[in-house]
Amino acid sequence: MEPILVYGHPAGSSMGLVAALEWLGQPYRLSRVDMLREMRDPSYGRINGRHETPVLVTADGCLVTETMAIAAHLEARDTGRRISFDPLTPEADRMHQLMGFINTGFTGAFLPLWLSLELPDATPEYIAALRQLGSDLVQTRHEKLEEMVGDGPYLVGGKPTLADALLVGVGRWLEYHEVADRGRWPRLDALRRRLEDDPAVRFALALESGDEADGSGALRGHIGLEQVIAVHGKAA
Ligand SMILES: N[C@@H](CCC(=O)N[C@@H](CS)C(=O)NCC(=O)O)C(=O)O
Numbered sequence: 001m002e003p004i005l006v007y008g009h010p011a012g013s014s015m016g017l018v019a020a021l022e023w024l025g026q027p028y029r030l031s032r033v034d035m036l037r038e039m040r041d042p043s044y045g046r047i048n049g050r051h052e053t054p055v056l057v058t059a060d061g062c063l064v065t066e067t068m069a070i071a072a073h074l075e076a077r078d079t080g081r082r083i084s085f086d087p088l089t090p091e092a093d094r095m096h097q098l099m100g101f102i103n104t105g106f107t108g109a110f111l112p113l114w115l116s117l118e119l120p121d122a123t124p125e126y127i128a129a130l131r132q133l134g135s136d137l138v139q140t141r142h143e144k145l146e147e148m149v150g151d152g153p154y155l156v157g158g159k160p161t162l163a164d165a166l167l168v169g170v171g172r173w174l175e176y177h178e179v180a181d182r183g184r185w186p187r188l189d190a191l192r193r194r195l196e197d198d199p200a201v202r203f204a205l206a207l208e209s210g211d212e213a214d215g216s217g218a219l220r221g222h223i224g225l226e227q228v229i230a231v232h233g234k235a236a
Pocket residue numbers: 008011012013014035051052053054065066067068103
C-alpha cells in the first residue's frame with residue numbers, strides 16, 4: 001500500500017511534509033485532521049498517544065510519529081535523491097543540521113505564542129508575558145536562522161529538500177502570530193517566498209485549506225481519519 005500522511009489543519013507544521021511528498025513524487029495518500037477537534041478525541045491517541053500531528057502510516061502499515069522520524073523515513077525512500085542527498089556527503093550533513101535547528105529551537109520558539117491562544121483561564125498578565133516571551137524567542141531564532149541561510153536558492157543545494165519542507169511548514173507562523181515584519185530577515189524572506197511560490201507548496205496549502213487542487217499526480221487520494229485509526233491504530 002502507499003504510505004499515508006496524517007496532516008493537521010489549521011496551520012499545521014505537517015503542511016511542509018505534504019509538499020515534500022509531492023517533491024518526492026512517489027505514490028502516497030493523505031488523511032486530514034482538524035487539530036482543534038478530532039486530534040483531541042481519545043480515539044486519536046491510538047495513532048499518536050501525545051495527540052499531535054504529523055503521523056505517517058508506512059507502506060508496511062507501521063505508525064511513525066515525530067517530524068524528524070517521518071522525514072528520516074522519507075529520506076530512506078528517496079533513492080532518487082529528489083528531496084535529500086547521498087548519506088555522508090556535506091550536503092546531507094548540512095540538511096540534517098538545518099532540519100534539527102528548525103524542528104527544535106525554531107519551532108519551539110513559537111510555543112508560548114500558541115499557548116497564549118490556547119489557555120482559556122489564563123490572566124491577561126500571563127497571556128501578555130507568554131506573548132512577550134514567544135515574540136522574543138521567535139525573533140532570536142530568526143536572527144540565528146538568517147545567519148545559517150546561504151546564498152543558494154534553497155537551504156541546501158539547488159533543489160527544495162526536507163529542510164525546506166520543515167521551514168515552509170512553520171515559517172509562516174511568524175505572520176500567523178504577527179510577531180514582526182518578515183522583511184527584517186531578507187534571506188529567509190526571499191527563501192520563503194520562493195518556496196511559497198512552488199507548485200508543491202501551493203498544492204499543500206490548498207489541501208490544508210480544504211480546497212481542490214491539482215498536484216503532481218503522486219497523491220492517490222484522502223482517507224478518512226476514522227478509517228486510518230480503525231485499520232492502523234493501536235488496540236482501543
Ligand atoms: N515533536 C513533534 C511536535 C509536533 C507538534 O507540535 N505538532 C503540533 C501541530 S503543528 C501539534 O500537534 N500540537 C498539539 C496541539 O495543537 O494540541 C514533531 O516534531 O512532530
